């Protein structure tokens with residue numbers, strides 16, 4: 001089955017809504033000939049930029065999918081400071097990152113929390129991008145495959161077997177995020193293949209359609225080698241997604 005690659009720009013806590021609009025306009029210009037049916041592109045700005053970006057995408061009929069970086073599990077209620085999946089869906093958000101390693105490490109999100117968020121995202125007809133990945137210590141002690149497997153199983157346990165094939169999983173080794181140290185294409189492929197086997201053990205058919213991104217210091221020089229690996233179906237890009245030229249080159253990995 002041909003899986004359409006998904007390249008996602010995770011802007012993290014960067015760019016106010018004016019800067020965000022500028023970046024989207026530049027990107028749209030640089031990707032003017034791009035076939036979004038061949039390689040999908042999602043942009044994940046901070047919450048305060050979502051409405052502005054939605055309006056620009058809509059007005060100029062851009063091919064980008066709007067994305068969010070996180071959400072709460074409930075539709076509404078007394079959760080000061082939180083944003084609900086219902087609110088995101090109303091802004092035409094298509095993809096929501098859940099369980100990014102920064103949220104796991106800095107905001108104590110467990111696999112259980114991530115599983116509930118993934119299920120809440122599906123409930124509003126959006127697609128979760130479920131992040132997993134081992135720390136350097138876990139890799140060096142030979143635990144990487146087991147840790148990632150436990151994260152995949154735990155973070156997907158509230159998703160129905162019907163929904164499983166539509167999930168996007170982002171394999172992001174923690175030691176590669178924002179460090180300039182990328183996993184080798186072979187190591188990244190090996191772990192992504194392992195993740196696909198884990199999904200197959202839950203539901204065989206789902207493993208053929210589930211998309212698995214690699215993330216962690218992806219840049220225009222390493223993206224082609226990573227993206228052409230058989231079990232890598234796209235990238236979750238942090239730093240390099242904040243510059244239109246580098247992100248456009250990553251999106252165009254097939255032409256490199």
Ligand code: PGA
Nearest residue numbers: 177178216217237238239
């Ligand atoms: P990076 O971030 O590309 O800056 O390493 C990736 C991520 O955290 O999703």
